[in-house]
Amino acid sequence: MAEHPITVTVNDIEYQRSVPDRLTLADFLREKLRLTGTHLGCEHGVCGACTVIVDGAAVRSCLMLAVQADGCQVETVEGLAEGPELNPLQQAFQRNYALQCGFCTAGFLMSVTAALRDGPVTTDTEARDVLSGNICRCTGYTGLVKAVLEASE
């Protein structure tokens, strides 16, 4: 099986690696770069746990091949905190109990990060719409809605 040389910038750091044809972007981030903050749930695009931002757009990293990210700018959950300080969105998640086990959290954070760049989220309905592409199976969505609204203020 062929390997392809790729150059990918992840959280402002440029990586040059060789990747097999069928390696997904999610597995590339976790296994080749050891950026294990991105989680894999369903691996078919439904759960949203693996959401990352590629060239400014939130996408499912399980539905993109690593080789397709050649030349792209990727943002993952590891890039959110400012040094040891959680960023305002992460702090809002913490304050509002927007996570319990934390498995889905990275995906939620990246989806919400992309959505808030598009503009403020001011109502419950808008917040739920922003959150609808990610699934949480333990703590529910009330804390998440509050966190999104607070982070958007």
Place this chain on the structure above:
Amino acid sequence: MKPAPFTYHVPRSLPEALDLLAEHGDDAKVLAGGQSLMPMLNFRLAQIEHLVDINRIGAEHATPRVDGATITIPALARQRQIERNAEIVAALPLLGAALHQVAHPQIRNRGTICGSLAHADPAAELPTVLSVVDATFTLASARGVRTVDVAEFFQFYFTTALEPDELLLQVDIRKPAPGTVTVFREFATRRGDFALGAIAATCRFDASGTVVDTRIAAAGVSATPLRLTAVEQLVTGTDLNPEVLAAAADATSASVEPTGDIHASADYRRRLTATLLRRTLAAAKEEHHG
């Protein structure tokens, strides 16, 4: 690694992509947005020898345009890009309304219009929308280019007029005639889930509020998006009064043969489709009266 082994190709031009499809044909699949194909590869429901990634064949294949009465959506135009294109959404509000109900932004950021059409899931929104407008599908191969209309394009579940060496290069959609009202209604158990039922309709009224022309299609009740021709005939020439709407809903129930699954029984889906039909026509009447 989830997918079974394949050889990845990334052509840098359309002719190069078409040559690869000519060479590998039956053993190859085209990768555009990957939002349907990648899950199938990850599940190994699809196992292929060659993957032809068209994402780098050129920006001209990613740029939609409106030229007079024609909206052209090329192979690589993302769903998100179309829903945010004010000119296209103004020209065909039906497309914007349907796109908001296609999965989630994270999916629409990658997913293409042409990819969804080529995938041809009869329960999906976009094939249903394309069934109620005048549209031309341009199919390209190394042998040349040909065009087909919607009735010819969608053939069966996940089956289109595309030959193994062909690529859906673009769709050209004619703007509906001035004064045409368009409505899209669907029901899904959760936001962004696959619809349990959906109706797309275009409806042109005369000055007195009488329907002079209409096209109506239902999703998820047949092997392809289903034009409800009996319902169209029934409501044409009427003012969509409550008696007509009730009769149209009954005619819809009689026209569709959905299959049941874990999410909803066949009978539920039939009643749902009839209800959505009634709501769609009521919304069209209301929008016409404005």
